[in-house]
Amino acid sequence: MHRTLTAGLAALILGLCLASLTLGPAPISAATATRALVQDLGPASVIVREIRLPRTVLAVLIGWIFGLTGAALQGLLRNPLADTAVFGAPQAAALGAVLVLYFGLVGALSWALPAAAILGALASIALVVMVAGRETTIVVLVLSGLAVGSLAGAATSLAISLSPNPFAVTEIVFWLLGSLEDRSSVHVLLAAPFIVLASALLLLAAPGLRALALGEETAASLGVRVGRLRLMVVVAAAIGTGASVAVAGSIGFVGLVAPHLVRPLVAHDPARALVPAGLAGAALLLAADCAVRVIPSGAEVKIGVLTALLGVPFFLWIIARRKADLADIPA
Amino acid sequence: MSALAAVNLQVRLGWRTVLHGVTLALEPGRLTAVVGPNGAGKSTLVRALAGLVVPSGGEVTWRGSALRAMQAGARSRALAYLPQGGTVAWPLPVRDVVALGRIPHGERPGALSREGAAAVERAMAQVGLKGFEGRPVTELSGGERARTLLARALATEAPILLADEPVAALDPRHQLIVLDVLRQRARAGAIVAVVMHDLALAARFADAVLLLDRGAVAAMGPPAEVLTERRLRESFGIEARVTMADGDLVITARGPSSGPDFP
Numbered sequence: 001m002h003r004t005l006t007a008g009l010a011a012l013i014l015g016l017c018l019a020s021l022t023l024g025p026a027p028i029s030a031a032t033a034t035r036a037l038v039q040d041l042g043p044a045s046v047i048v049r050e051i052r053l054p055r056t057v058l059a060v061l062i063g064w065i066f067g068l069t070g071a072a073l074q075g076l077l078r079n080p081l082a083d084t085a086v087f088g089a090p091q092a093a094a095l096g097a098v099l100v101l102y103f104g105l106v107g108a109l110s111w112a113l114p115a116a117a118i119l120g121a122l123a124s125i126a127l128v129v130m131v132a133g134r135e136t137t138i139v140v141l142v143l144s145g146l147a148v149g150s151l152a153g154a155a156t157s158l159a160i161s162l163s164p165n166p167f168a169v170t171e172i173v174f175w176l177l178g179s180l181e182d183r184s185s186v187h188v189l190l191a192a193p194f195i196v197l198a199s200a201l202l203l204l205a206a207p208g209l210r211a212l213a214l215g216e217e218t219a220a221s222l223g224v225r226v227g228r229l230r231l232m233v234v235v236a237a238a239i240g241t242g243a244s245v246a247v248a249g250s251i252g253f254v255g256l257v258a259p260h261l262v263r264p265l266v267a268h269d270p271a272r273a274l275v276p277a278g279l280a281g282a283a284l285l286l287a288a289d290c291a292v293r294v295i296p297s298g299a300e301v302k303i304g305v306l307t308a309l310l311g312v313p314f315f316l317w318i319i320a321r322r323k324a325d326l327a328d329i330p331a
Numbered sequence: 332m333s334a335l336a337a338v339n340l341q342v343r344l345g346w347r348t349v350l351h352g353v354t355l356a357l358e359p360g361r362l363t364a365v366v367g368p369n370g371a372g373k374s375t376l377v378r379a380l381a382g383l384v385v386p387s388g389g390e391v392t393w394r395g396s397a398l399r400a401m402q403a404g405a406r407s408r409a410l411a412y413l414p415q416g417g418t419v420a421w422p423l424p425v426r427d428v429v430a431l432g433r434i435p436h437g438e439r440p441g442a443l444s445r446e447g448a449a450a451v452e453r454a455m456a457q458v459g460l461k462g463f464e465g466r467p468v469t470e471l472s473g474g475e476r477a478r479t480l481l482a483r484a485l486a487t488e489a490p491i492l493l494a495d496e497p498v499a500a501l502d503p504r505h506q507l508i509v510l511d512v513l514r515q516r517a518r519a520g521a522i523v524a525v526v527m528h529d530l531a532l533a534a535r536f537a538d539a540v541l542l543l544d545r546g547a548v549a550a551m552g553p554p555a556e557v558l559t560e561r562r563l564r565e566s567f568g569i570e571a572r573v574t575m576a577d578g579d580l581v582i583t584a585r586g587p588s589s590g591p592d593f594p
Contacts, residue, residue, distance in 0.1 A: 078420035211434050213420045214483070220383055222434045268421040268467075269440065286374030 002272060005265050009279035013060065016286040016305075020056040021048055025292045047087035055180040057188050059289040060282045062248055063258075065195045065240035067281020068274055070255025072171075072202045075209035076233045077141070080318055084241045085311070086142055087128045088149025089121040091252030092177040093242045095152040095159070098118025102163035109186050115195055118242030124148045125234055152266035172206035178304030179248035180289050187247040194243030201236035203274060205229055251304045253311020254281045254288075260318070333381060334358050335395055335491055335522050341388035342372075342379050349375045352389065352545045357459040357524050362553075365526045368567050371547040375525045377493050380524070382414040382461070393491065406436035411487040415495040415526070416478045420466035425479050428521060429455055432486030438489055438571065447486075454485035457512045473500045481509060491522045510536040512524035534558055534580035542566060555580050564588050 021033040026047050028036070035041060036048040066084070073082040084090060096116040126147075131144040153176055160172045208229040211219040216226050243253070262276035285307070292301040334356040342350040345532065349372045356381075357363050365373050373433055378384045380391055382398045391398040411432065427440035428504065432454070433447040443451060455461065458478040463471070469480055477500040484492060494513070498506040506529070513535055517523040524541075527533055533540055533554060540557040542549045544566040550557045563571045571584045 053426075205433070207439070209432060210439060213423060214431060214480070215414065215417055215420075217378070217383055217414050218412065218417060221381055221407060221410070221412035222431070223403045224434075225403060263421070267427060267440075268423050269427065271439075272441075317383060 002276075004268060005262065006278050008280065009262075009276060009283060012283050013279060013286060016283055016290060017056050018202075019290050020059065020286055021052045023290050024052060033176050038286070050184070051182075054183045054188050055289060056286070058180050058183050058191065058248060059286045061188070061192060061195050062244040062251065063254055063282035063285025064278040065198055065244060065281075066251070066254040067258035068199060068278035069237045069240050070234050070254075070257075071259040071270070071273050071277035072205055072209060073237055073255070074259055075212060075273070076205075076230060078212065078215070080260065080322065081142060081256070081315070083253070084121070084125070084237055085250075085252030085256060086255075086315075087125055087145035088147075088152055089124045089158065089238065089241045090106070090178075090245050091149045091152035091176070091253055092124030093117040093121040093238075093245035094250045095156045096123075096242065097246045098156050098159050098175055102160055102165060109190065111190065114190055114246035116242075117246035119238050120152070120193065121242040121245070122235070124240035125238055140240070173302065174303070175249045177302035178245075178251035178307075179300070179302050180248055181300055183247060191243045191247045194239050197239050198236040198240030198243070199278070201232050201239075205233050205236070206271040206274055209274075210232075210269060213270055222234065227285070249304060251307055253307045254284050254314065257311055257314050258284055259299060260314075269312075287306045335391070335393045335398075335524075337380060337389065337391050339389035340376075340379055340386050340391065342368040342375050342384055343387040344384075348387075349546050350379065350386075350589035353543075353548055354389075354553060355541060355548060356477070357491075357522045359520050359522050361518055361523070361538040362449050362536060363524045363539045363541055364515045364533035365524055365541045365543060366530060366533055366558075367549075371543040371566075373543050374543060375523065376543060377412070377495050377526055378414075381410055381493050384404055400521065404435065407486070407489075409488040409489055410491040410493065411484040413481055413484040413492075413497055414496040416500070418476075419468045419476070419480075422469040425460060425468055425471070426451065426455070426464040428468050428479050429460075429482045435487055435489075438536075450486045450488050451482075451506065454482040458482045458594075459508055459518050473506060474502055477501060478505065478509065480505070490520070492516055493524050495526045496528070497525060498529070498532065508534060515571070530558055530563075530582050532567050534582060558582060 009288055018030050022028055022030050028048065033048050034045055036045040070083045090098040094198065096119050097113050098113055100116040109208055128144045128148055132140045154310060156175055157172050160168045165171060208224040211222045211224045220226050258281035259273055259277040261280045263273050288303050288306045292303050292306055294302050338358040339525055340350055340353040353376060367373050379386055382391065391452065418554045429451050430440040430443060436447060438444055438447040447574050458481055460478055460482055468476060471479065479495050484494065498509050501509060506552050510532060513523050513525055537554055539552060541551045542557050542562060549566050550562060558573060560571060560573050563569050568588045570588050571582055572584050574581045
């Protein structure tokens, strides 16, 4: 069952990758796009390799780490509403990136950019956890996340407005709503190492997350070092989110939705849900990135708008369905 | 030397000292009932014995060496702990929840050794969960869920079993079944300690009763020596009649005591 699911999701991602390589203003067929990757076909190769491949790879990487992070955070906090987006981490990561970028500290293609975004994400998660306290309910956690996210979003807009920047509005829109448009292979290189690191940490946490289904004390009695596990997941979540936001702006709700799609198919095991959730996240973000290119509009629809349009109703649906038990579950 | 022992164990939670120097020894082959009024420190004592809280003084030892110095993995194989009123976060099937008890042995649901699978089956059968294997644990009644979590602790097959109120949510029939299982575990050589409120059940099933009162051991010994009318008055604040009938201890509570300690 598990293997079939993984294989099915991988096939879906491959199909969506192919679609992503063929979609755009220049009409290139799937066959040509595949050939253009490996052979030099002139302009077709330039378009496929330099324009469409980076955004496709980024959609896969970012979708993967968001899905994986969402599943790990939900497992850690034993709660289906947990996600970096719910904790305001993408907005805070965007703020970190914007601060170093718009005050001229670094160029747009520097390692300092993901580093600042990671610090921003870490600060927001730490702040939310600090305000909410250790023994808290998910309601408190979500409320503090909402506050931190709004604050970071406002601070981002302010920072861009204050910087000597003629394109401030466009830039604010990019950082707050996210986009994979016009990304290059340099962006892929900036994000990939961090995403690989975060993935490794999260996958290492898998056995501990399984035991945590029984609560912190029982997990500890089963030999899990809960404090170390919590630190590992939180740091990995910040690294993955920060690196992603640094190259694509804040994209939310993929991590919230993806785990729910796969959990019933892995018997709700928080450990076995990780990889399928990552793959589902990759498929979701790829599909969204294909959709923004197909939706007829003047300028391309921002991908963060689409993920929020789909993700927020989903979030509300989970709240409505689990209202009764969300009231008193400690996070 | 084979006992699980505490020497002058002190535990502070926040500013409050919950255990004031508890000294005791739990022997293999015996079922010990830990009793005491609300807030006496029973749960804290069991958590400290399980190595889950850092004592502010004293030490817990097993087979002569400090429990907290043991590797986490080795300790989890030696000691199974069942917290009070546990819940499961996800709608996992009952069999998978019970299989989580095999984690200390490096096994997991869906990848159990032959021995592990047998332990899981045995644990489920012992607490009467036959036919529940595939049911989502979140859809069970309180008592069924409590038995599932107990089966999880049993499935570890650890030489020490510490259970915090394992029968509180159970109907009378399952209380008897579960306590009998725990006593069998003890008879097979395990150290078993069970926090419970039902003094009649404690008197009936336990080999030894540990009476905890205000964070200290008020008495420890055979049920008939510990559960006396005077101690029930002093520690629990109840007026009770304790008699022997056909070799069984019969405790009849008649009403709450009144006095300076119990306004």
